[in-house]
Amino acid sequence: MxxxxxxxxxxxxxxxxxxxxxxxxxxxxxxxxxxxxxxxxxxxxxxxxxxxxxxxxxxxxxxxxxxxxxxxxxxxxxxxxxxxxxxxxxxxxxxxxxxxxxxxxxxxxxxxxxxxxxxxxxxxxxxxxxxxxxxxxxxxxxxxxxxxxxxxxxxxxxxxxxxxxxxxxxxxxxxxxxxxxxxxxxxxxxxxxxxxxxxxxxxxxxxxxxxxxxxxxxEHPEVDIRPQLAATLGAALARGGVVVIPAFAVERTEKLLFLLKHLIEEGKIPRVPVHIDSPMAIEGMEVFLRHADEFDADTRTLLARYGSPHRWPELHFDRTTEESKALNAAPGPMIILTSSGMATGGRVLHHLAQRLPDARNLVVFVGYQSPGTLGQQLRDGHRPIWIHHAQVAVQAQIAAFEQFSxxxxxxxxxxxxxxxxxxxxxxxxxxxxxxxxxxxxxxxxxxxxxxxxxxxxxxxxxxx
Ligand SMILES: [Zn+2]
Missing domain, CATH: 3.60.15.10 (Ribonuclease Z/Hydroxyacylglutathione hydrolase-like)
Structure with a gap:
């Protein structure tokens, strides 16, 4: 049996x-x-x-x-x-x-x-x-x-x-x-x-x-995410803020990247530096481009229109730990895409520790946040927040978009x-x-x- x-x-x-x-x-x-x-x-x-x-x-x-x-x-x-x-x-x-x-x-x-x-x-x-x-x-x-x-x-x-x-x-x-x-x-x-x-x-x-x-x-809300995303990001960037987006390194980061590019090219958000601070996401980009046939017509259109992200002038790939740490000193406005998506580990932790205490900044969650994760605690307003065993003050704006599920x-x-x-x-x-x-x-x-x-x-x- x-x-x-x-x-x-x-x-x-x-x-x-x-x-x-x-x-x-x-x-x-x-x-x-x-x-x-x-x-x-x-x-x-x-x-x-x-x-x-x-x-x-x-x-x-x-x-x-x-x-x-x-x-x-x-x-x-x-x-x-x-x-x-x-x-x-x-x-x-x-x-x-x-x-x-x-x-x-x-x-x-x-x-x-x-x-x-x-x-x-x-x-x-x-x-x-x-x-x-x-x-x-x-x-x-x-x-x-x-x-x-x-x-x-x-x-x-x-x-x-x-x-x-x-x-x-x-x-x-x-x-x-x-x-x-x-x-x-x-x-x-x-x-x-x-x-x-x-x-x-x-x-x-x-x-x-x-x-x-x-x-x-x-149920997932059936609304076009773009206007709301553009408004939220636009406000933070206008006040000189740094936008930190914790995202799953494979696929989510790549999809978001094309969406951000689209918003920039359409003039919906300002053209600011966008950092991919995740060596995994950089490698994931190659897999994503290699398997473009798996994606739907809309995504393939974006891929065809904007080409390989390696050639986008506003995009920066931060491969080394030194490059990642150098971002801590960089002023806004800018966008940092980093992993992990639920803030359970990886480079996102030092970005959050660095950026959460400043009210100009914005943290955007774009995926499921499992109970008990730092992502879920931040999103649901649990305070205080601890990162690397140190208490961190949360002044930054926190937003979550479940439509990306x-x-x-x-x-x-x-x-x-x-x-x-x-x-x-x-x-x-x-x-x-x-x-x-x-x-x-x-x-x-x-x-x-x-x-x-x-x-x-x-x-x-x-x-x-
Ligand atoms: Zn899965």
Missing amino acids: ATIQFLGAAGTVTGSKHLLTAGDTRLLVDCGLFQGAKIWRERNWEPLPVPTEAIQSVVLTHAHLDHTGYLPRLARDGYRGAIYGSAGTVELCGILLPDSGRLQEEDAAFHQRHPGTSSHSPALPLYTEADARQALALMRAVERETPFAPAPGITARLHRAGHILGSCMVELLLGGGEARRLLFTGDIGRLHGSGLDGGPAAVADVDYLVMESTYGDR DHADKTELLTWLRGFSRPPRATYLVHGDPDSAQALREELRAALGWRVEVAAWREEVSLD
Whole structure:
């Protein structure tokens, strides 16, 4: 009998990791890092319930660290099987995972220099950049819609998910006496207007569905973001302020950049220096340009009109730490795009520490802020704010635009599910905060009459 055990993204939006057991075969769908509040991050340190060598295969939905960021640890613990994902996913992991390893090493070094700041003594990195390179060596790019065999008796196919570049849903067909078709959605993109070409692929017929529920209790506002964004940025720049935009380095930064360029060229905001202060975003730009065919007509038009950002005069790429630190002394008006998107680490922290105390400045959040992250605290007005163990006064204006979401909202999820030809035997909701997952469960049961459950951490369900 086959089972799925939810090893992450249950009760939270991070740590996506689902273990399929079918006979002697064990396969992971996604292998993400827990992020955000300490109670979640500490789970990164708990061993998996099965020995690493018992896992034959990993299949990835997409490159975001909350779906891939535990891979280097798996490799460090001895995993030597294949890791499958789309070409875009593999390329983006090539940027994200080594950077994550470097951050882990830097954090551990910081805690070693400041004893008492970590619950671990001595503070050790969860994994290193070298571990990340080991994991990358195991990656295999597979084409969408082309069947492959990640483990004996299992046929897999990737379907477009419309969430970020390269993102896919993972379909697994289990052979044997009675075949079972499973679908793991990973993160599901907007049905329209995400910037990617086409929304999530239509799926008709599955026996078991494991679905995300990030926005299970919310709808995205259907308004053109540009006038409001231009007004907010324009006011801050007019008062000589520095605009800090924490953004996910892969894709979000690139899309925002084209939007800012558009606003500048249309005269909607002044032509000020724009800094990309994220080596990852600079590398991500190359992947973004290489995969331009994945984007929708609007985005391709912007790419064609404005060309490679490398040639934009107002754009500055800050590759080195010295260049990044030099920005601290630079006066406004200017715009700094930096990562991470939820301000959980990276260069954004020193920009926030530097810019938050000045009322002329503006911090703009453009994505989901997980509870417990610095981004969520800032956005929701929690004070005081602590950065690098120092209290920081918040005088700067804080703005948040949820319209940039790369996740389908409640109505979009429901619309996508209505395309199914029959109800799955069971639907398990993952990747949502508890209120959101529970609200979506009620909604789906009422609207569709399906059997829907909210997955619990480490719960194992049987596919009978
Ligand atoms: Zn994602």
